[in-house]
Amino acid sequence: MERINLSDLCQRFRARVIHITPLDDCYLLETNRGSKELHVWPRIDVMRWSFHWRESMVRQGFRELDRFIRTRDSKPYVILGQRGFTLTDHQRHIESVIPSVETSYESGRIISLMHATHRDSALFHASDYWEREQTKAAGELKKAQDLLGTLRYRGRQSVQMQETYRWLFPPLLERMERRAELLGSTRVDETKLFVTHARLSQENWVTVQNKLYLRGLFKPTLSIALRDVATYLRELYLRHEDLAQVDAFLDGYEERSPLDQSDYTLVLAFMAEPKEVWNEIRSHFRENGKPEEERLAGIQQAVQAQQAVDVLMKQIAERAEGIRGESKS
Numbered sequence: 001m002e003r004i005n006l007s008d009l010c011q012r013f014r015a016r017v018i019h020i021t022p023l024d025d026c027y028l029l030e031t032n033r034g035s036k037e038l039h040v041w042p043r044i045d046v047m048r049w050s051f052h053w054r055e056s057m058v059r060q061g062f063r064e065l066d067r068f069i070r071t072r073d074s075k076p077y078v079i080l081g082q083r084g085f086t087l088t089d090h091q092r093h094i095e096s097v098i099p100s101v102e103t104s105y106e107s108g109r110i111i112s113l114m115h116a117t118h119r120d121s122a123l124f125h126a127s128d129y130w131e132r133e134q135t136k137a138a139g140e141l142k143k144a145q146d147l148l149g150t151l152r153y154r155g156r157q158s159v160q161m162q163e164t165y166r167w168l169f170p171p172l173l174e175r176m177e178r179r180a181e182l183l184g185s186t187r188v189d190e191t192k193l194f195v196t197h198a199r200l201s202q203e204n205w206v207t208v209q210n211k212l213y214l215r216g217l218f219k220p221t222l223s224i225a226l227r228d229v230a231t232y233l234r235e236l237y238l239r240h241e242d243l244a245q246v247d248a249f250l251d252g253y254e255e256r257s258p259l260d261q262s263d264y265t266l267v268l269a270f271m272a273e274p275k276e277v278w279n280e281i282r283s284h285f286r287e288n289g290k291p292e293e294e295r296l297a298g299i300q301q302a303v304q305a306q307q308a309v310d311v312l313m314k315q316i317a318e319r320a321e322g323i324r325g326e327s328k329s
Contacts, residue, residue, distance in 0.1 A: 004080065006038065012071045012078055013087045025218065028090060035092060036069070039218045041077075041084035046220065049123050051076045051086075056117040062110060065214040086218075094206040094213070104236070104245040106212050107205060108252025111232075114214075115225055115257060118196040126193035129224050137180040137273075144169070144176055144278065147285070165284065168277055168299070171306075175274040182269035189262040198223035200232040202239065226263060229253070230270035237312045238305055246315060264320035271313050276302040 006027060007017045015031040022028075027038040041047035051068050055076075058067065068076040069087040078085045097103055148169045182188075198221040206213050233246050253259070259267075280302040284295060 009078060009080075009085060010036075010038070010087065013069055014072055015087070029087075035090035037066075037088050037090045039086045039088070041086065041219055042082075043219075044079055044082070044084045045123060046222065047077055047084040047086065049121060050217065050220075052121065052123075053114060053117040056120075057113055060113060060117075062113055062214075064208065064211050066216070066218075091206070091208055091213070091215070094208055094215075097202070097205045097207055097212065099236075099240050099242070099245060101244050101248040103205075103212060104248035105252035108249035109255055110212065110214060110252075111200065111229065111249075112253040112256040115194075115196060118225060119194045121195070124195040124222065126195050126224060127190070129195055129222060130190065130193055133224055133227070134180070134183050137176070137183050137269075140273075140278070141173070141176040141180055144173055144281075147281070148173070165281055165299075168281060168303075172274050172277050172281070175272050175306075176278075179269055179272035182265055182272060185265055185269075187261055187265045188269075189260075192262060194225050195222050196225040197221070197228045198231075200228040202232075202235060224266065226266040227270045230267045233267075233316075234271055234309060234312065238308055241308060243312070243315050246312065247319070250319065260323065261320060264316065264323070268313060268316055268320070271309065271316065274306055274309075276305040 006020055006029070010017050010029060010031065013036075015029070015033045015036060017029050017031055019030040020027055021030075025039070029036045029038055041050075054065055054067055057065060066088045069089070070076055071078060076086070148166075151166060151169075197217060204214060204216050206215055229249075233249060236249070237243070237246055250259070280298050283298070
């Protein structure tokens with residue numbers, strides 16, 4: 001790390017470094033106090049926010065997460081210049097989570113608790129992130145429309161390309177338009193919006209000493225709450241294709257924080273992004289030399305993924321409709 005002496009830095013945490021191993025997202029340190037992870041935060045405000053929500057969860061009884069180790073002067077981090085540094089315990093004895101309805105339910109409960117801590121934070125303005133999501137959706141739609149226009153007017157050289165890709169555009173644009181429409185919907189109560197992580201993944205869950213453990217979330221991208229839930233459920237269903245796990249997660253979440261029509265509109269809006277198909281189309285235009293067989297296989301996989309997401313969204317929409325019916329009765 002440029003101009004930073006890690007050994008000197010770790011002495012602030014009362015730790016003597018024996019060995020340093022650079023990893024993709026942190027430094028693994030062997031110290032006289034055991035194995036530690038040193039994380040570098042490019043945004044100090046996000047680091048402070050992350051410390052507060054972690055400690056808030058601990059105060060409410062959830063301790064299975066990465067906590068920041070305090071320095072000699074009781075600070076939970078060190079700030080040097082424009083960067084922040086945190087030290088956490090490195091969990092060596094971790095096991096993969098076995099997917100089940102029970103673990104999905106517990107995951108939903110934990111994320112609901114985490115969101116409750118984020119909701120209470122005034123550090124970030126939700127309106128800024130809301131505008132970014134709306135602008136991004138409109139921008140991606142415009143890029144897809146422009147690309148289709150380019151494809152139409154390339155002439156004879158693009159005949160084969162048109163045959164391969166043009167049929168993908170109508171459903172692609174339909175989903176992109178739907179996403180932009182939902183993000184601009186009056187059904188979304190903007191007064192309820194708050195900021196949280198842009199993405200959650202199954203990699204954020206492990207088992208430590210037979211307990212579900214929330215790991216990572218260092219240097220995160222931030223966004224509007226429930227974008228993380230939408231991306232997580234999308235990944236969960238694409239990997240396991242088990243709607244029972246999806247419902248279990250939402251049941252666990254709603255045990256603490258019931259979701260209303262505004263919330264489900266957000267979840268559907270963030271799920272509506274036709275990510276796989278759009279990425280496949282763009283990758284072709286960036287990598288023109290890809291073999292035909294490989295290109296067709298990529299298209300098939302992307303379309304299958306989108307079909308699975310459509311099934312997931314139908315399930316979420318029916319769940320939302322059930323809540324709407326209950327509120328009317």
